[in-house]
Amino acid sequence: MTSPLRDRARQMLKDAGLYCTEPRLAILQVLMQAARPLRQDQIGEKLTLRALNKVTVYRTLESLIEVGLVHRAFTYRRAGYFELADHCTEHQCHPHFTCTQCGVTHCLTDILLPLAKIAQKGFVINRQQVRLEGLCPACA
């Protein structure tokens, strides 16, 4: 029960200082083969060897995130926050910067993405959102 993929996963866990357990190996392998961000339940479905309790999946993901092997990805649905579309054009919204200290959101209007470059490659953009988090000048 070994494979190059599995060995790489094992090494990643070792390097990160995490216990090398079956659930972690399995989940890491699923993510390494994924072509897109996956939800907890989608990860569960892709597990071949044995089913894992969803609590385990969530906790495993949490540890993998903690050591920097995995991160969370956004989607428009289930975003949880709402704001006026005020400063946004049809397909593009000004990049936002949210200060993790004071919570205020700044609109960085001059840091727009070079959309033309993307369109040039044949991508049709229907929704764009850029989000930055950190400390604003006042809190830094």
Add this chain to the structure above:
Amino acid sequence: MTSPLRDRARQMLKDAGLYCTEPRLAILQVLMQAARPLRQDQIGEKLTLRALNKVTVYRTLESLIEVGLVHRAFTYRRAGYFELADHCTEHQCHPHFTCTQCGVTHCLTDILLPLAKIAQKGFVINRQQVRLEGLCPACA
């Protein structure tokens, strides 16, 4: 019970072709005065005239989104999706493009934001995520 803010809200609803109701006026006004994206419960708390059922708040936000007056904003927590951090440096993750048709996520490595420009203004960036949605070349 009228004010410039309220009048603007009223006009926005009218222009959008929505019934001009008390809950919609109230919620729109809250969002117009907000310095940051708000959750449903935070919006509820800021309502001064009268309390609104959370179902009403959610449905109102949904209609406002439908007509383009409001949009959803991301946060790292509660993102719901997970992916390997593989291609990401410490504070910066490659811009992602997700095709709404086939669901595949592409990494657009050469469309990075000019981070230096932002740092120059005194912002400290701890987390950055750029997400694009639309049609990929194969699906367009």
Add this chain to the structure above:
DNA sequence: AAAAAATCTGCAACTCAGTTGCAAATTCTG
């Protein structure tokens, strides 16, 4: 301005993602 039509609101009950406490199982260390 009243009545009819269209739409919206609130309630109660529900679904579904994600969390918590704890005992049993697994992994690492010496």
Add this chain to the structure above:
DNA sequence: CAGAATTTGCAACTGAGTTGCAGATTTTTT
């Protein structure tokens, strides 16, 4: 291999967001 440290699974829970439906409100029609 034994003991210590950590992880896993279960069951039960929390909290965001949804649904059906009856009653209320807004707009349109006359």
